Amino acid sequence: MTCLLWFWELRNTVVLDSGSNGNRLYIRVATKQQDENLGSRAAPLFLTAMAALTIIVIVIGLTVLWRCRTKLFRARTVYENGSLVVFSFAQIKNSTKKFSEKLGEGGFGCVFKGTLPGSAVVAVKRLKCLGQGEKQFRAEVQTIGMIQHNNLVRLLGFCADSSSRLLVYEYMEKGSLNSHLFRKDSAKLSWKLRYHIALGTARGLAYLHEECKDCIIHCDMKPDNVLLDAQFCPKIADFGMAKLLGRDFSRALTTMRGTIGYLAPEWISGLPITHKADVYSYGMMLFEIISGRRNAEKIKEGSFTYFPIFAAVKVHEGDVTCLLDSRLEGDADLEQLSRACRIACWCIQDAEDHRPMMGQVVQMLEGVLDVEVPPIPRSLQNFVGMED
Structure with a gap:
């Protein structure tokens, strides 16, 4: 067999005889030409693979988008139809950036700022260990979620994964009244704004006591639990928490800062409490709204000054202008000031029967009911020895 190297064109000039099958010619193609032929055949395969990959990427992208929109829809249902959203722990951990932005801490747990899909800002309360099962927790949370009022912080959802218990609330831009x-x-609150806050808080408590299917006792009314939205509308937080904790509320009280200054005498004495305990706490808080000072202030080691003693005497004497926050420099409606001071003193009466209902407090603040001069509560005299 002879091998020849040929670098030009190949042309067949052989004339075949009739019935001849011809001759077989073997040609070895150069390597470069083989690569070119292989590339020409691989091009369609590459394009096909790229098209398939593009389709896969599009499908994955649409799936992710659908899931995000589903989560967003679930979050929006809170605002549209009031239903509670059940969050997973991973969702809440992601929305709070691993619980990195702490807003505050109380006897029930820590509160963190979070952001839901769609940029909805929320407050997430991470509860301390509860002595109840998941089923009972869900039932209690659903009950709390049904309680809605303009002056109550709205519960949006919850998490009950494993041992985790978290509540998701609407975010209150202006923080707590305490701050x-x-x-x-902080900038001073005008008298008009203070009266507005006092009235709104009273309305929220009246709703819990008198308009809910079952009377709900807050058990911890104080400025820390009155939150303010962007327009300074007051909203009560942590309502229903006593029931959520299985009503073993005395254990939580020992860890609450300043709670002792708002406790009704019957509670301190270990007697059963009613909604009138909230009325007492509201009266103590109302004195703080008026004066801008805490009811009990430590002036030196082992010595306290107890403002309600001084306030009750001045209310009884009819001299209430000295009770107004000095930062307001006398800029207040004197009729409203006198009315608010009298209401506060009625709310802190020793006997439960002598304290008004919160619905009556609302009417008194609105000017619908007259407010008589209250007597000085005897229990306040127990604190005289604590003063300097």
């Missing part, structure tokens, strides 16, 4: 009353760096 506005007592923080030195």
Whole structure:
């Protein structure tokens, strides 16, 4: 067999005889030409693979988008039809950036700022260990979620994964009333705004006591649990928490800062409490709204000054202008000031029967009911020895 190297064109000039099958010619193609032929055949395969990959990427993208929109829809249902959203722990952990932005801490747990899909800002309360099962927790949370009022912080959803218990609330831009009353760096609240806050808080409590299917006792009314939205509308937080904790509320009280200054005498004595205990706490808080000072202030080691003693005497004497927050420089409606001081003193009466219902407090603040001069509560005299 002869091998020849040929670098030009190949042309067949052989004339075949009739019936001949011809001759077989073997040609070895150069390597470069083989690569070109292989590339020409691989091009369609590459395009096909790229098209398939593009389709896969599009499908994955649409799936992710659908899931995000589903989560967003679930979050929006809270605002549209009031239903509670059940969150997974992973969702809440992601929305709070691993619980990195702490808003506050109380006897029930810590509160963190979070952001839901769709940029909805929320407050997430991470509860301390509860002595109840998941089924009971869900039932109690669903009950709380049905309680809605303009002056109550709205529960949006919850998480009950494993041992985790978290509540998701609407976010209150202006924080707590406590921070506005007592923080030195905060702007002063005008009298008009203070009266508005006192009235709104009273309406929220009246709803819990008198308009819910079952009377709900808050058990911890104080400025820390009155939150303010962007328009300074007051909303009561942590309502229903006593029931959520299985009503073993005395255990939680020992860890609450300042709670002792708002406790009704019957509670301190270990007697059963009613909704009138909230009325007492509201009266103590109302004195703080008026004066801008805490009811009990430590002036030196082992010595306290107890403002309600001084306030009750001045209310009885009819001299209430000295009770007004000095930062207001006398800029207040004197009729409203006198009315609010009298209401506060009625709310802190020793006997439950002598305290008004919260619905009556609302009517008195609105000017619908007259407010008589109250007597000085005897229990306040127990604190005289604590003063300097």
